[in-house]
Amino acid sequence: MALGDEWWREAVIYQIYPRSFADANGDGVGDLPGALTRIDDLADLGVDAIWFSPFMRSPQRDAGYDVADYRDIDPLFGTLVDFDAFLAAAHERGIRVIVDLVPNHSSVAHAWFQEALAAGPGSAARERYLFLDGRGSDGELPPNNWESEFGGSAWERITEPDGSAGQWYLHLFDSSQPDFNWRNPEVRAEFLDILRFWLDRGVDGFRVDVAHGLIKKEEMGDHQKPSNSGPMGSRDDLSPYRGQPEVHDIFREWHQVMAEYEGDRVLCAEAWLSTADKTALWVRRDEMHQAFNFGYLMTGWDPQALRDVITESLRAYPAVGAPATWVLSNHDVIRHATRLMLPPDQDDGIGPRSPRIPEHETGLHRARAATMLMLALPGSAYLYQGEELGLPEVVDIPDEARQDPTFARTQGRRYGRDGCRVPIPWTAGAPSAGFSETGETWLPQPEGWDVHARDVERADPGSTLNLYRRLLRERRARRLGRSVLVWIDDVGEDVLAFHNHDITVVVNFGEQPFPLPSGQVIAASGPLADAHLPTDTAVWIDSGGVPIGPETGGVPIVPSDIDDLVEKYGG
Numbered sequence: 001m002a003l004g005d006e007w008w009r010e011a012v013i014y015q016i017y018p019r020s021f022a023d024a025n026g027d028g029v030g031d032l033p034g035a036l037t038r039i040d041d042l043a044d045l046g047v048d049a050i051w052f053s054p055f056m057r058s059p060q061r062d063a064g065y066d067v068a069d070y071r072d073i074d075p076l077f078g079t080l081v082d083f084d085a086f087l088a089a090a091h092e093r094g095i096r097v098i099v100d101l102v103p104n105h106s107s108v109a110h111a112w113f114q115e116a117l118a119a120g121p122g123s124a125a126r127e128r129y130l131f132l133d134g135r136g137s138d139g140e141l142p143p144n145n146w147e148s149e150f151g152g153s154a155w156e157r158i159t160e161p162d163g164s165a166g167q168w169y170l171h172l173f174d175s176s177q178p179d180f181n182w183r184n185p186e187v188r189a190e191f192l193d194i195l196r197f198w199l200d201r202g203v204d205g206f207r208v209d210v211a212h213g214l215i216k217k218e219e220m221g222d223h224q225k226p227s228n229s230g231p232m233g234s235r236d237d238l239s240p241y242r243g244q245p246e247v248h249d250i251f252r253e254w255h256q257v258m259a260e261y262e263g264d265r266v267l268c269a270e271a272w273l274s275t276a277d278k279t280a281l282w283v284r285r286d287e288m289h290q291a292f293n294f295g296y297l298m299t300g301w302d303p304q305a306l307r308d309v310i311t312e313s314l315r316a317y318p319a320v321g322a323p324a325t326w327v328l329s330n331h332d333v334i335r336h337a338t339r340l341m342l343p344p345d346q347d348d349g350i351g352p353r354s355p356r357i358p359e360h361e362t363g364l365h366r367a368r369a370a371t372m373l374m375l376a377l378p379g380s381a382y383l384y385q386g387e388e389l390g391l392p393e394v395v396d397i398p399d400e401a402r403q404d405p406t407f408a409r410t411q412g413r414r415y416g417r418d419g420c421r422v423p424i425p426w427t428a429g430a431p432s433a434g435f436s437e438t439g440e441t442w443l444p445q446p447e448g449w450d451v452h453a454r455d456v457e458r459a460d461p462g463s464t465l466n467l468y469r470r471l472l473r474e475r476r477a478r479r480l481g482r483s484v485l486v487w488i489d490d491v492g493e494d495v496l497a498f499h500n501h502d503i504t505v506v507v508n509f510g511e512q513p514f515p516l517p518s519g520q521v522i523a524a525s526g527p528l529a530d531a532h533l534p535t536d537t538a539v540w541i542d543s544g545g546v547p548i549g550p551e552t553g554g555v556p557i558v559p560s561d562i563d564d565l566v567e568k569y570g571g
């Protein structure tokens with residue numbers, strides 16, 4: 001059964017990273033027909049919506065985040081007919097589908113970029129991207145010192161049609177991903193049309209890639225990123241290419257297009273900004289509907305830091321009428337079963353030469369508790385394929401098999417994101433653990449990947465998969481996503497405890513076992529001994545059907561003042 005009006009306020013949205021989900025044609029790269037064969041597994045898991053990472057036409061230099069044609073499916077993944085079939089099958093099961101839109105940059109293979117190269121300096125075709133003359137006597141130096149998120153300069157010099165060394169173009173990511181000029185009306189019009197193309201096909205919304213980066217400061221001078229700039233430079237508040245105020249007008253325009261369509265279509269911002277207060281301004285009532293909560297994702301396994309980020313989120317987003325969102329894993333970060341054992345801010349990935357490689361059993365124990373905490377929070381939650389199987393980050397990928405441009409652009413100094421992108425296991429004992437019948441996989445699966453296979457976990461009542469199934473069922477039945485969180489104080493520094501609607505949630509981060517409150521246990525992330533909650537364990541307890549919230553004397557979190565937020569962060 002699909003959720004009703006404004007479903008995105010409480011939805012659990014499952015990210016399919018199509019290359020690594022399920023492969024139907026045996027070439028080692030997952031595809032849409034493969035995903036279709038697994039849709040009942042997602043219905044069985046109990047998710048409300050699916051977000052597809054990009055499957056549009058692309059040379060795949062950044063795994064599809066380099067788009068050559070925004071209105072077609074890459075043959076690697078299938079055809080538009082395959083997409084329509086997937087969408088129809090999802091809708092039949094009450095599952096919504098949102099697609100990934102990459103508006104900050106295209107691929108160098110995009111027709112507009114090719115036109116721009118051929119058209120020469122000063123042409124209208126060049127105006128759609130960010131071409132500038134270089135510095136130095138001969139234009140031999142890049143126009144400024146901006147750095148690519150993947151390492152190295154953010155500028156690439158081209159050869160002009162007459163064979164001379166020419167202008168430079170900006171690429172905040174790989175050199176195969178030239179940035180669009182979002183001050184150009186033609187670019188704006190083109191993307192409104194692309195939105196309509198997918199909305200007409202029936203998609204339920206978009207995850208908007210690099211939403212923080214579309215507008216660059218007009219005078220493109222040098223900028224020194226602070227050394228602790230955080231993932232994607234999210235803490236770099238003075239950045240000339242992050243969170244510029246004019247970006248809001250773009251999303252206001254998009255909001256209007258979404259509103260022309262029936263059903264509640266959603267825009268979700270991938271905006272790496274430093275705080276929830278700032279990010280909230282992206283989800284005001286006439287802009288996007290949701291933004292990823294990267295502040296939450298970047299918080300380590302630390303009760304007070306988690307309490308702070310949860311409180312801040314539940315103050316900031318409701319202030320603008322938006323739901324908070326929560327996320328622990330995605331295709332850009334170390335899987336949380338591994339990451340939560342490490343200090344926060346793991347921006348480089350991990351690999352065989354990393355100083356510390358966490359042990360999986362302990363990591364999984366913690367990850368299950370973290371997931372129980374997350375899925376009990378009001379708002380919407382994002383899951384990344386494979387986390388429901390408790391997958392760890394894959395560490396031992398040989399250098400020569402690594403595909404993330406980050407690895408090559410930093411000469412292997414940063415491992416990058418391949419470790420969370422390894423094709424997921426479905427069936428124990430089958431070739432490539434059931435990912436592909438031929439056994440091919442675009443990234444190598446590690447030894448013993450089968451132990452996490454879905455069929456094994458489905459049959460094991462104590463598995464992580466069955467824990468997720470249980471939590472999603474309870475969360476939906478009790479409408480936890482639409483309820484109100486009330487902190488329980490006086491539980492000591494090592495414990496987090498709160499009520500949400502008719503459940504009490506307790507998470508123990510400390511060494512000492514914590515006495516369980518009374519009530520029936522709905523779910524626990526690990527074994528409970530003598531009515532105590534051991535370390536790194538979470539529990540949901542039924543509060544006897546009594547909703548605890550403002551009506552029953554609970555003290556909910558007070559939303560921030562929206563005018564304050566606007567005054568501080570502008571836009």
Ligand code: GLC
Nearest residue numbers: 062065102173209210331332
């Ligand atoms: C986003 C994507 C990431 C991609 C980058 C460039 O951050 O999540 O995977 O590499 O944008 O498009």
